[in-house]
Amino acid sequence: MLSSLQADWEDGLAARRNAGLLRQTEVLQPLPETRPYFRDAQGVRLLSFASNDYLGLTRHPALREAARESLEGSEYGVSAAPLLGGVRPTHEALAASLAAWLGVEAVLLFGSGYLANLGVLSALVAVQDHLFLDRLAHASLIDGARLSGARLQRFRHNDLDHLETLLQRPRKGRAWIVTEGVFSMDGDLAPLPELLALAARYDAAVLLDEAHAFGVLGKEGCGSLDHWGLAAEQVTLRIGTLGKAFGSYGAFVAGPTLLIRWLQQAARSYLFHTALPANVAAASLAALELLRGGDARRQHLGDLRDALQLGLQGRSYLPSTTPIQGLILGSNEKALQAAAQLRASGIYCPAVRPPTVPVGQARLRISLSAAHAAEDIASLLDALEPR
Numbered sequence: 171m172l173s174s175l176q177a178d179w180e181d182g183l184a185a186r187r188n189a190g191l192l193r194q195t196e197v198l199q200p201l202p203e204t205r206p207y208f209r210d211a212q213g214v215r216l217l218s219f220a221s222n223d224y225l226g227l228t229r230h231p232a233l234r235e236a237a238r239e240s241l242e243g244s245e246y247g248v249s250a251a252p253l254l255g256g257v258r259p260t261h262e263a264l265a266a267s268l269a270a271w272l273g274v275e276a277v278l279l280f281g282s283g284y285l286a287n288l289g290v291l292s293a294l295v296a297v298q299d300h301l302f303l304d305r306l307a308h309a310s311l312i313d314g315a316r317l318s319g320a321r322l323q324r325f326r327h328n329d330l331d332h333l334e335t336l337l338q339r340p341r342k343g344r345a346w347i348v349t350e351g352v353f354s355m356d357g358d359l360a361p362l363p364e365l366l367a368l369a370a371r372y373d374a375a376v377l378l379d380e381a382h383a384f385g386v387l388g389k390e391g392c393g394s395l396d397h398w399g400l401a402a403e404q405v406t407l408r409i410g411t412l413g414k415a416f417g418s419y420g421a422f423v424a425g426p427t428l429l430i431r432w433l434q435q436a437a438r439s440y441l442f443h444t445a446l447p448a449n450v451a452a453a454s455l456a457a458l459e460l461l462r463g464g465d466a467r468r469q470h471l472g473d474l475r476d477a478l479q480l481g482l483q484g485r486s487y488l489p490s491t492t493p494i495q496g497l498i499l500g501s502n503e504k505a506l507q508a509a510a511q512l513r514a515s516g517i518y519c520p521a522v523r524p525p526t527v528p529v530g531q532a533r534l535r536i537s538l539s540a541a542h543a544a545e546d547i548a549s550l551l552d553a554l555e556p557r
């Protein structure tokens with residue numbers, strides 16, 4: 171290996187470490203319990219507040235059973251791109267059920283949300299177009315926007331006056347507004363009624379990433395449009411993931427048939443990816459049923475959130491109406507310290523630092539799940555107390 175390359179990587183790692191930005195992937199063994207308990211590499215038992223398993227479905231037996239049943243006498247992987255090796259009846263059933271749930275004509279499954287966003291933005295947005303992205307939009311949306319080659323402008327988070335100023339400027343191509351129903355790190359909502367009205371006034375298409383909204387908001391968990399009383403047709407398309415509230419893996423794009431047919435031709439991350447294993451689709455299908463009927467889980471989640479908010483009063487805290495609760499610490503060091511303090515009390519909630527959040531806004535991102543019990547909130551609050 172070139173020694174200059176090795177030196178670059180060593181320098182890069184040292185710089186990250188010195189800035190408190192070094193990241194590590196932990197090996198956590200799930201314990202056989204319904205609550206999100208894990209065992210770390212040292213054998214310490216930890217309660218997690220770090221996952222996006224909002225409804226607590228990932229440990230539900232119905233998902234495991236669906237996956238097991240689907241594997242019986244079948245293949246494990248699909249071993250080819252959908253257009254080459256075909257998809258399986260389970261993929262078809264999942265896509266149809268997702269479309270029916272959301273009240274759209276069609277759904278296209280993707281390997282992951284990251285791939286879906288890359289594919290959608292690069293397939294739909296032309297080089298001469300203008301893309302307007304919320305400042306806090308997910309990295310996959312930014313990367314997809316860059317891949318499209320279009321002019322990319324970021325508007326201040328949820329700031330519609332700023333967005334309007336940008337929309338007013340003369341442009342040649344089309345305008346596309348990209349935002350999230352629920353923001354992944356702050357847990358707040360995009361002001362969709364006003365945003366969609368603005369989009370209509372300026373003839374802009376709207377792409378809505380519902381990664382953190384599906385399962386959590388709206389009737390039967392069908393997301394932010396329903397939450398705000400808006401119709402499916404008011405956005406150009408919606409993107410959802412199957413790895414968060416669904417507790418499974420994969421992603422999908424939902425919209426009119428014509429759009430889905432075009433994406434099948436033009437979204438390169440669809441064309442050139444291997445289809446999800448059918449048993450993963452089977453687990454997602456089982457999850458969809460639980461998610462739709464998950465009002466009790468959503469109610470419990472709301473109760474947990476209220477208890478947490480009560481306990482966090484007086485702290486520099488971003489209260490939200492979703493399971494994502496941000497406790498802002500500021501510097502990377504402070505966030506790391508807070509995470510270490512929690513860990514010493516058996517709670518796993520790692521520090522979220524730039525570039526995931528803006529510089530100076532390092533935080534604990536407390537992610538609640540319906541799998542948590544009321545006493546888990548009490549343990550978390552207790553662990554947060556200054557020692």
Ligand SMILES: *Cc1c(COP(=O)(O)O)cnc(C)c1O
Pocket residue numbers: 282283284285287308310350354379381382411412413420421
């Ligand atoms: C997690 C996430 C994605 C990516 O989804 P994956 O399935 O994890 O690749 C996309 N958009 C948002 C807003 C997300 O939070």
